[in-house]
Amino acid sequence: MDLKSLIRDIPDFPKPGILFRDITTLLRDPDGLHYAIDSLAEKCTAAGLNASYVVGIESRGFIIGAALAYKLRAGFIPVRKPGKLPFQVYSVEYELEYGMDRLEMHQDALQAGSRVLIVDDLIATGGTASATAKLVQQIGCELMGFGFIIELQDLQGRKRLPPDVPVVTLINY
Ligand code: AMP
Numbered sequence: 001m002d003l004k005s006l007i008r009d010i011p012d013f014p015k016p017g018i019l020f021r022d023i024t025t026l027l028r029d030p031d032g033l034h035y036a037i038d039s040l041a042e043k044c045t046a047a048g049l050n051a052s053y054v055v056g057i058e059s060r061g062f063i064i065g066a067a068l069a070y071k072l073r074a075g076f077i078p079v080r081k082p083g084k085l086p087f088q089v090y091s092v093e094y095e096l097e098y099g100m101d102r103l104e105m106h107q108d109a110l111q112a113g114s115r116v117l118i119v120d121d122l123i124a125t126g127g128t129a130s131a132t133a134k135l136v137q138q139i140g141c142e143l144m145g146f147g148f149i150i151e152l153q154d155l156q157g158r159k160r161l162p163p164d165v166p167v168v169t170l171i172n173y
Contacts, residue, residue, distance in 0.1 A: 112140030126157025
């Protein structure tokens with residue numbers, strides 16, 4: 001299936017110069033969604049990423065990550081923007097193009113040794129995924145891999161991720 005044909009390109013969103021890769025058109029397509037999740041799950045399994053937990057990054061990472069966790073029979077853990085999670089959190093700061101941002105995860109969500117797969121819809125500069133990796137690795141979890149529907153290869157986000165951790169993607173631009 002040609003998944004790329006189900007991605008909508010929106011120029012200059014959310015600001016001038018950004019070509020936004022809109023996955024809502026893929027999500028609304030029954031066969032496309034089914035194929036995307038099955039393919040991501042198959043690739044993760046083929047790469048030996050037998051994770052017990054999928055960590056999904058707010059907010060599109062929740063959609064992909066929860067479906068993938070169901071398919072892999074793994075638990076799902078949300079990593080959220082500040083102030084959204086109700087229990088005690090660990091947090092990590094990371095750099096944006098302008099300024100800093102923060103991500104949070106419940107302190108009791110993972111334990112040392114938990115096998116974790118980090119999932120988002122798209123990797124661009126890799127800042128968000130690498131911050132999430134820090135959060136997970138600080139706890140002493142075993143980071144099995146990363147999964148993304150889309151990779152923007154020119155931005156070389158992979159280089160910011162921990163070395164020797166497998167990265168699974170479906171669509172490259
Ligand atoms: P980054 O931290 O630069 O890898 O950015 C990743 C996050 O920003 C992901 O959660 C994406 O959903 C979002 N993002 C970044 N660039 C784009 C883009 N061109 N189109 C759609 N989403 C994007």
